Amino acid sequence: MNTPLAGVIGWPINHSKSPNIHKYWLKKHGISGDYHTLSIKPEDFIKELKSLPSMGYVGANVTIPHKEAALANAREVTTRARAIGAANTLVFLPCGGYRADNTDGEGFINNIKQNAPDWDALAGQALVIGAGGAARAILYSLLAEGTPEILLANRTKSRAETLASEFGNRITVIDWADISSATIETKIIVNTTSLGMSGYDELKIDLRCSSQTLVTDIVYVPLQTNLLKEAANKGCVTVSGLGMLLHQAVPGFESWFGIRPIVDESLIRKILKR
Numbered sequence: 001m002n003t004p005l006a007g008v009i010g011w012p013i014n015h016s017k018s019p020n021i022h023k024y025w026l027k028k029h030g031i032s033g034d035y036h037t038l039s040i041k042p043e044d045f046i047k048e049l050k051s052l053p054s055m056g057y058v059g060a061n062v063t064i065p066h067k068e069a070a071l072a073n074a075r076e077v078t079t080r081a082r083a084i085g086a087a088n089t090l091v092f093l094p095c096g097g098y099r100a101d102n103t104d105g106e107g108f109i110n111n112i113k114q115n116a117p118d119w120d121a122l123a124g125q126a127l128v129i130g131a132g133g134a135a136r137a138i139l140y141s142l143l144a145e146g147t148p149e150i151l152l153a154n155r156t157k158s159r160a161e162t163l164a165s166e167f168g169n170r171i172t173v174i175d176w177a178d179i180s181s182a183t184i185e186t187k188i189i190v191n192t193t194s195l196g197m198s199g200y201d202e203l204k205i206d207l208r209c210s211s212q213t214l215v216t217d218i219v220y221v222p223l224q225t226n227l228l229k230e231a232a233n234k235g236c237v238t239v240s241g242l243g244m245l246l247h248q249a250v251p252g253f254e255s256w257f258g259i260r261p262i263v264d265e266s267l268i269r270k271i272l273k274r
């Protein structure tokens with residue numbers, strides 16, 4: 001059998017951490033596959049994607065700006081990718097075409113399960129900040145886990161309202177100005193915006209949470225955002241965003257290379273070094 005190949009397709013794609021993640025697991029499990037970075041322009045995406053299986057590719061990750069096009073052109077689409085409205089993991093099918101999945105929500109939940117095992121989705125209300133692509137995956141996964149109520153705040157309120165109308169009546173849209181007061185009764189607070197990332201503005205909220213509250217961020221540069229630092233100072237449980245990136249890669253690797261890998265300390269150290 002030929003060496004199975006996978007890769008991440010984006011435009012631009014220079015700074016992706018995915019090759020390091022998958023190469024780490026390939027080496028760890030002694031699999032003679034490889035994982036490449038594929039820089040493909042939007043106008044060439046579908047044509048180039050079609051040519052990959054004949055070159056030995058068994059699948060691919062897709063990132064900005066291809067996530068919606070990857071969904072729209074798929075032969076098969078998973079329920080979660082359809083609900084989230086974007087694909088990040090493709091598996092080429094023996095009969096031609098590909099199955100499109102979205103593993104971001106699974107990555108989000110499994111990061112929390114690994115790092116805050118006491119968190120219980122059923123225990124109470126969530127507060128989600130932001131209404132972009134990442135928020136869609138996180139809302140989907142929190143609802144799938146059974147979260148009874150989600151407060152959703154976004155700078156542009158209409159985007160939050162659109163998400164609430166799509167994802168159903170367990171979501172309540174609140175004003176951006178009310179985020180701080182919404183932290184009081186909340187069991188999990190999630191920043192899905194780019195605020196707090198190096199070079200961006202900070203997310204300024206007055207956290208009124210306790211040791212019963214989990215605070216997590218999708219931003220992982222810096223690893224400990226100001227939001228997480230402040231949450232830790234107030235005694236909240238915190239989970240950083242790097243694990244979401246690592247865990248979202250697990251299902252793709254398993255589909256392509258046949259082994260379900262784990263996110264271990266040595267992978268985390270390797271990715272942090274880069």
Ligand code: ATR
Nearest residue numbers: 130131132133134135154155156159192193194201
């Ligand atoms: P992604 O797909 O990564 O989630 P996105 O769709 O661009 O990216 O969404 C980015 C999120 O960060 C949005 O919720 C955005 O708020 P708007 O919908 O109002 O644009 C939020 N965001 C980005 N910059 C922000 C800022 N300076 N203040 C508040 N929210 C911000």
